[in-house]
Amino acid sequence: MQHVNPSSTAPRRRLALAVAFAIAAAGTGVAFAQSNATGSIFGSATPGDTIHIENTATGLRRDITVDASGRYRANSLPIGTYDVTLMHNGAAVDTHKGVQTQISQSTDVSFAATNADATTLGSVQVTANSLPSIDVSSVDSRTVLSADQLAKLPIARTSISSIALLAPGTTSAARGYGNALSFGGSSASENAYYINGFQVTNPLTGVSSRQLPYDAIDQEQVLIGGYGAEYGRSTGGVINVVTKRGSNEWKGDVQVLWSPEALAQEPRNVYLRNGTLYQRGNAYAQRDSENLQYSGSLGGALVKDKLFIFAAADWIRQTGNYTGPNSVSDDEKDTAKTKRWLGKIDWNITDNNILELTGIGDTETTDSSIFAYNYNTGRGDYLGHQYTKNYNGTQTNGTPGGETYIAHYTGYITDDLTINAMYGRAHSDHEQNVDGASGVACPSITDARVEFINNKQTGCTVGATSTLLPGSKDSTKGWSANIEYRIGDHDLRAGVDNYVLRATWGSIPVGGTSYTYNDVGDGSVIQQRLINLGLDPGLYNPADFPNGYYVESTALTTGTSARTNQRSQFVEDNWQITDRWHGYVGLRNEQFSNYNGVGEAYARARHQLDPRLGVSWDVYGDSSLKIYANAGRYHLGLPTSVAVRGAGPSTYPSQYFSFTGIDPATGIPTGLGQGAYSNTYYLNGANGTPPDAKTVSARDLHSYYQDEYILGFDKQLTDNWVVGAKAMYRRLRSLIDDTCDSAPLQAWGDRNGLSDEVAAGIARSTGCWLYNPGRANTFVVSPTAGQYIDVPLSAADIGEPKPKRSYYMLDLYAEHQFSDKWYGKIDYTYSRSYGNSEGQLDSNIVQADVSTTESWDFPQIMENTNGDLPNDHKHQLRVYGTYAPTEEWQFSTVSRVTSGAPVSCLGIRPLSAGGDPYGYGANYFWCNGEPSPRGSRGRTPWTYTMDVSAAWKPAFADHKLTFSADIFNLLGKQQVTQYFETGETSNGLANPNYKRARSFQDPRYVRLGARYDFTL
Incomplete structure (x- = not known):
């Protein structure tokens, strides 16, 4: 879709009860899923x-x-x-x-054999801070970061994704998607997130997740491939968090962290390639930024050995200033407040029955005071105010926020039989308000005329150019359960989960519409619009545009309530084949159903079968060397957000006008002249009529999935060193997106004597259909209400290429466990991600429409798209560790070196290649009239990030008081991380914005802290 930016009676009874429970659960639709x-x-x-x-x-x-x-x-x-x-x-x-x-x-934890006379032997102790031995019972390799490591390392406390960047194969996604990550070359919407076993992935888009207080994290596990059948809904990676819990000893802490403005580096300005200042500062780093955080936690036993409580909270206040591009009339003073809390109760009902209850809150609000701004004279008059809650600008960036509640039960029925059950729910309200000082609703004004610097925003626009639909909200409800049974050499598991995701979402334009000024050029743009309206292009008269300009009025309005049901079942067997060989066989089955605002299913998939196979070899039989391999298939469902535009009643009217003047205060055109080209044209056919759910997607839609293969080893060299290597290969096999090309459908109707009927069905649709690119698809059109026609088309009929995304990676690491006063790990990753599709997103233009990108709208859009994909960073080096020379002092670092991302050039499809029949402007992989293959225009610079910290625990305070200083981006390098990749204007002229910086590394800043740990 076109973008808008487990020999007594009791055990037997318990076993019978558990089996009866499992059978009853299966009979009633209840299912089990791995804890x-x-x-x-x-x-x-x-x-x-x-x-x-x-x-x-x-x-x-x-x-x-x-x-x-x-x-x-x-x-x-x-x-x-x-x-x-x-x-x-x-x-x-x-x-x-x-x-x-x-x-x-x-x-x-293995023991030497005992004999009949043995009574006691000397105790063998493994110190608490030692790393565990290599897990030879698993067929993969994972990254786990503990609370102790998180407390020592200099890591931004913004989100759980900040921690995951320490894992190999992870890279930051385009900054327009917030703090989202790409795992193994996948797009940022293809990851799964869990807290205490509950799925907290963004229920609308799949980008990012709900958050929790940083000091409430006990462990964070990062999985990039190779994971078992208990995990799914991810073709990228998995972030899995377990929170802290109370103990018999009452412990707590209070902490303050301050990042002062005076010690912060100013963000880089943005310049055009010709040296013209485009923006003071940049879009993703505030000037004069200051951050103040208060946090604390407390945990202990309400009843010793039985009932425990733990609570943690963060309060964060961030202030800073943001100035728009050189023609934007506003300068913002932002105050962002984040409040996060967690409460947890753990009840050891008996040694065989455990209940956990968790509550989490995450509220983020931003208040922006907006002032006029002139690059020559500075800040001017107050213009208005913008307020947001749990919302950061588009449906794909930021975190969903809200409140989350989780209940988890574990029952040890016998030594060999265990059951787990979880239920959770989360809810969030989203708000956005834009208020002008004068009460006038100013529309968005963009000046795209080359003479006036391309893409200038003008007028009296305050804050966002479109505002969030009132009443926007989202929720997640889900439960899971599993049964684990050990029999002989086999550890068997079976389970199911069931989630319901709901979202009310949409947007309306501020001021009712938006205006974009453009050059008429050779008139081809006006002529193309006439053709799109079904009119004679000869109606174009240059005299209608005496100043050589035209203005387009567009007003995209969206809004709907949608629901997605996700279910899965899995079985798996961990088989200890011999003392040294361990095998794994798993099978996961997933289903999803997506519903529109009136509860009708517009897309669904069943029998998404994911086989998972693996083997590990304990080479010496002492857990010192493991060689492992695994292969698996991984599916991904459609996000709820597809319903907002793909299955919702959106309107997207567009009109062209000539004009004689521009109001100097508002930027609104005056003296509008109308012609045939001014007739309303609905982009993507979005005319406000909700589509018939049966026509939204192709019949028997194939699922989105990829295959993956891993081979690796882990070797313990000495008591302190572990080294390893892992090779991975991923290949995308099937993709779901939308096509807006009705020509193949109409051609089928013409061939089969159904021209009028198919044409009527196309007219009653949104103009776009969910389908599988590169496959045969059967589309459905509805000429009249209740009448449906199947339109079967081969892949050749549709004319789209097969989707391609391949990723390979070689990762090498060496880790020194904490001893001799230090811990360290060095990790080098070589990888490549290439093909013609990034996946569910399009980072080249930072498109927000997940799984409905513009990439597959028409075959012509896919020309020249094969190449290195946006998340391709061939070289990554990570070094992190801690040195504690004395009990009082501690020094740490997290350093990363990353090679650049590929750069493309997007432009106009020339008339010699067939022109731009769909009005997509400069969004083709063509530039200067020539093919411009994806990623062929160089790369962004290498980035070098060194974060360091020092902590002092004075002896006079019994080492309970800690003073810390963290410096992020010590070197102060602010390299470009993404360029603006549109090389031409919509009229085929050179775009002065091409290769201007879209985002940089964050500036250097200092975080000062004081923390007191206490025992009650």
Whole structure:
């Protein structure tokens, strides 16, 4: 779509009860899904002995009998630190202390064989800050960052995505999508986010997620490929967060963090390539910025060993100034306030039954006072005010915010049988208000005439040019459950989840419309509009435009309430084939149904089968070297936002006028002259009529999915070093987008004697249809209400190429666990992402329409699109670590070096190639009348980011008081991270904006902190 920017009676009874529960659940539609908020401990010992596992902080205890093969496993353990003791004939023989579990991973704690006379042996202790041994029971490699690491490393506390950047294969997405990430070359909308097992992905678009207080994070796990069948709805990556919980000891902290304006580097100005100042500062970094944060947490036992509480909160105030481009008449003074809180209750009902309740709040508001601004004279009069809540400008940037509530139950029915169940819900209201000082609603004015510097905004526009639909909101409700059963050498799991996503969303233009001034040029633009209106292009008369200009009035209005149902089922088997070989077989099945505002399904898919296979080899049998491989298929559903324009009643009228003057105060054209070209033309056929749900998408729509293959190894060199390598290959197999080309449908009607009927059906549609590019599709048109015609078209009939997106990666790392006073990790990634489609987004133009981009609207748009894709960064180097020379001092760094992204040139499709029959202007991969292949115009510069920190814990305060200083972007380099890629104007003239900076690295800033940790 065209863009707008687990031999007594009791255990048997419990087993029977669990089986009955599972059968009943299946019969009533209840399902099970893997708990992704817990970890496990496994290992080997003498058959018949007992393994006693105890979390001394919470009193949770489990006793597991070692099976006949000499193995044991304790699944679904809450994240925490455990003492693991080998019991022989009722006596403690050996203990491993401080064993840390990790999210969705297994920790190997094995014991030497005992004999009949054994009573006690010396205790073996594993210190709490040691890294776990290599997990040879998994067939992949994952990145997990603990609360201890997060507290030490200099990381921006803005979102959970800031943490994920430490994982290989992750890159920042285009800044227009907020703090979103690209995983493994995928677009920013293809990731899944979880907090305590509940999916918190943005329910509207899939871009970003709900947030929580930074110090409430216990562990964050980042998965980029290779994950098991319990995870889905992601063709990018998974961010999985588990929050802290209370313990028997009451502990808390208070903290203040301050980033003063005086120690902040000013953001770079934006210049055109000819040296003209385009903007003071830039769009993604405020001038005179200052940030003040207060945070605190408290946790402890309400009933020792039974009932615990934990709470955390952040209050953040950010101020700064923003000035628009050199022709924009406003200068903003922004005050942004973020309030985040978390409350958590953990109840060990018994050692075999655990209940967790979590509540999270995330509210972000921005108040902007807007003033007139002149680049010669500076700030002028007060113009108005803009207020937003849980909204940052478009449907694809920012976080959804709101409140989230999660309940999670774990039941250990027997040593071998475990069940998990989760229910969660989240809700957020979104607001945006724009108020002019004079009460006049000023429309958006853009001056695209080359003489006046392309894309100048003028007039009295205040803040946003379109405002959010009143009553906008979103919600997520979901539940999941799983059953885990260990039998012999097999760990079996089965489960289901069910989520319902709802969103009310849309926008209306401020002032009722917008105006764009353009050059008439050779008149081809006017002639094309006449053709689009079904009129004779000969009606064009140059004399109608004596000043050589025309003005376009456009007013895109959208708004609808939509719902998406997502369901999945999975089964998997982790099979310990031999002592050294571990196999994994999994199968996931997903379904989605998308509903429009009146509850009619306009797109649905079933039987999205994702096989997952993997194997790992414990080469020496001591968990010191693991070689692993896996292969899998991963599906992705349609976002709820498709209903806003693709299945909602939008209007997009466009009119062309001549004009004689421009009001100097408002920028509105005066003396409008009308001609045949002024007739209302509805772009994309959006005339306000909601489409018939049966006609929105092609029949039997194939799902969006990709295949992936991974081969790697992890090697423990000494007690302190682990090295590894991983190779990955991904290939997109099927894509869902929309086409707006009705010509193949009409041609089919002409061939089959249904010309008039098909034409009428096209006229009653939105003009665009969801479909599978590069495949045969059967479209549906409705000539009259209740009448439907199937239009089967081959891939050749449609004329679109097959979607292509391939990604390969080689990652090398070396990690030194904390010892000898330091911890460090170095990671180098070589990768390439190439093809003709980024996926659900189009970063070249930072398009906000997820899965309805303009890329596949017409075959001509896809010409010359094969090449390096926007998220391609071939080289990435990450270095992070901590050095603590004394108990009082600590120094840390997070440093990244990244090669640039490919640059393209978008322009006019020349008449010699067939021109621009669809009115898409300079949005083709053509420039200067020649093909301009994707990514062929160079690259953005390499970026070098070094963040450093120092912390002092004075002895006089018993090391409970910490003073810290963090410097972000120490080198102060503000390299360009994205260029403006439109090389021509809509009239084919050279665009002076081409290759001006669209975004830079963030400027250097300093964060000063004071923290006090206390025990009650």
